[in-house]
Amino acid sequence: MKAKTGKTIQRIRIIAQIIFTFLFFYLLLHSGSARTETFTYTDTFFYFDPLLLILNFLATGKVLAIFLLSLIPLFLTLIFGRFFCGWVCPFGAINQFFSWLFRKSKKEKKGVDKRLLKLKYLVLVVVLVSAIMGTHLGGWLDPFSLLTRSAAVAVNPSVNHLVHQTVKAGAKDTGIVAKGLKPVYKFARKNVLTQKQRVYTQSVLIGLLLVLLLVMNLYKRRFFCNYLCPLGALYGLVARFGLFNLKTNTSCTSCNVCAKNCTYNGSPYQDYMKAECMTCFNCTTDCPTDAVDVGFDFPKTPDLAPIDLGRRKLIGSAVSGLVVAALPRAYIHSRSKIHRFERPPGSVKETEFLAKCVRCGQCMQVCPTNFIQPALFEAGLEGIWTPILNPQAGYCEYECNKCTQVCPTRAIERLTLEQKKQFKIGIAVVDRNRCYTFADGYNCAVCEEHCPVPEKAIRFREVDTWNFEGKLVKVKQIYVVPDLCIGCGICENVCPRIDEPGILNTAEEEQREAEY
Structure with a gap:
């Protein structure tokens, strides 16, 4: 492929990443703004997440029909490889940005680390086995749940505070700065900023986890995507049977420049892995001799190299999933009928709630009074970061049913305003x-x-x-x-x-x- 063609595709990919990331954050932030009354598209991204489709089915034995939309990107992965990770996923785009930001860091280790690449597949085994046992762990590391929770609980309150303080400082100025800030602030208050400053009990912990994952890009580019993401592992399992393929032609001089910006530190020249390639097209742009060709071939044998986990590791991961599923059930909360926490209105019974909830924090984001908070141990080990109610932080607004409209898995059922008033x-x-x-x-x-x-x-x-x-x-x-x-x-x-x-x-x- 000509470098010029690769550059064009690369630019289209970057534009797509920017659009999807902007759309994700706009829908999330807009859901907590003062003007928002309907939430038709707030949970759209979750419905294209096949990992949540599988985990919810395994944990509850049923699934919402709308989650069948997630089969679309799964099918397209058979044709285009892991395009979703490289072109659509907002958290993938953020990790790629930080990898680019840290690209000159001497701390980054070069080369393919096949042992680390296997880690995300082991994580996938753990969450799948846990789901079979009725414990939903996917929400902790699923990229959409993780990013939504981090943005709602940690990033958004911080940005909201900074914007308000900046505008207050600028409002004291009578010059052109104040005149320029006022219309921007007015628009932001209606469409993006929350009605009141939010404060969450777990914001520091959740925020630090996000920072840690982003800083790990100093060590390895797109660290989370390559080594921890269970959704990426699922797409990788499918992509290895896919048609998309990269290979070098006779123009290759074995310079290995194509590995310079590869998202998984590999290259079409050597260490090419279909299951890990995110179709970023960086290699086609970097190659000085146009030696990287893109093709769509029926694979004779699937690319097993990076996913050959070994019997011991596979059994160990399965056992870990069983242990992780069993430990919360041994906690006193699972046996005791006494509990002092409350769930948001519309919540299903507790066992089903824990099996459905993906800890995304969307209900916390839309609550106008800050009443809904992420749990730590109040609801037991299994309930970490699930939504609970804290009257010291807020209260349930009588004329509001927003939290019942945004839950992607219906752990909180849809309620009309009149139904919610009687709940x-x-x-x-x-x-x-x-x-x-x-x-x-x-x-x-x-x-x-x-x-x-x-x-x-x-x-x-x-x-x-x-x-x-x-x-x-x-x-x-x-x-x-x-x-x-x-x-x-x-x-x-x-x-x-x-x-x-x-x-x-x-x-x-x-x-x-x-x-x-």
């Missing part, structure tokens, strides 16, 4: 040792005033009691009407006590959609 997340319980109307003997109506239920789930009962000064007074003590309370958490969120709230949101009487 019981939990129930509020008055702490008589802390509530001002009980513990201190004076009137407080903050929780009752904020209760969004039209009939008021929080009411008063007038009694004679001793106040904190030792005087007998009439006080309107609050009480909760269980049949009306939906567990929105606003009462706990607005309670004026600064040590511990006088009313607590609990999971008692929680409704799970699949159980009704």
Whole structure:
């Protein structure tokens, strides 16, 4: 192939990566903006992820019909190789950008590392075996889940804060800077920025993991894509039977320049691996003699070299998958009926929820009050980074059903606004040792005033009691009407006590959609 032709294809590939990455982030950020009311395309990328199709089927025995769209890129991989990794995947594009940024680093080790290349296939075996046992681990390393979670929980809040602070500083200027910033900020507030500054309990940990994965490109280019990505491993397994092929012609001088910018440190001259090639066309551009040819051939024998895992490693990975699936079940949360966490409205029963949830964080991104937070150990080991509700951070807005509209796997079922208003997340319980109307003997109506239920789930009962000064007074003590309370958490969120709230949101009487 002529270098000029290769350069043209390379430019088209870069443009495609930019478009898909921009589209991914725009849909994600737009979903949390003030103006967004519908979420028709927010979860589009997930439906083209065949790994999630397989894992959800193995873990739950069923799959959403829309996930069959993921068979399209899988079929195209049989023709064009791992084009999805090189042309479409947003996280792949980001890793490629950082690999390019670090391209002159002396720390990067050159050459194909076949032992490391096998690692992602072992990861794939672990997540597949775990899914068969009913434990969904794919969301931790699936590129769409990982990038969405990292962007929603760590990147977006940081960028949101920086933009607000920059605009505030610029607004003090009366010159051309302020005039230029105001329309940009106005557009951003409507389309990209969140309504309020988000704060997440796991933002530092999730953000550091993202930074670590990006920094690893210093060591090996596209480190995550080549050595850790289970979706890339799945595409690699299919690509080895594909038609796309690179080979050198008689013009080759064995200079090995084609390996200079290869995404997996290989080359068509030597160490060519169909399962690892991401069809970036860098080699066709770099070759000084136009010796790299692109073809579509029916493979006589599949390229087994990089995927020959060995019996011991394969068995070890399978056993690891069984252990990883079994360990969370041995944790006390899996046996105990007692739990203090709440799930978002529309959540299916817990066992099915854990099997469906891909830890993508989209529900956290769209929640306007910051109520939905990523769990650490509150929901057990199996529930790490799944969504839970934190009344100290926010509350469930009565006129909002956004979180029920964006879950790609329906771990949170679709609910209309009217259905969501009647959905019981939990129930509020008055702490008589802390509530001002009980513990201190004076009137407080903050929780009752904020209760969004039209009939008021929080009411008063007038009694004679001793106040904190030792005087007998009439006080309107609050009480909760269980049949009306939906567990929105606003009462706990607005309670004026600064040590511990006088009313607590609990999971008692929680409704799970699949159980009704």
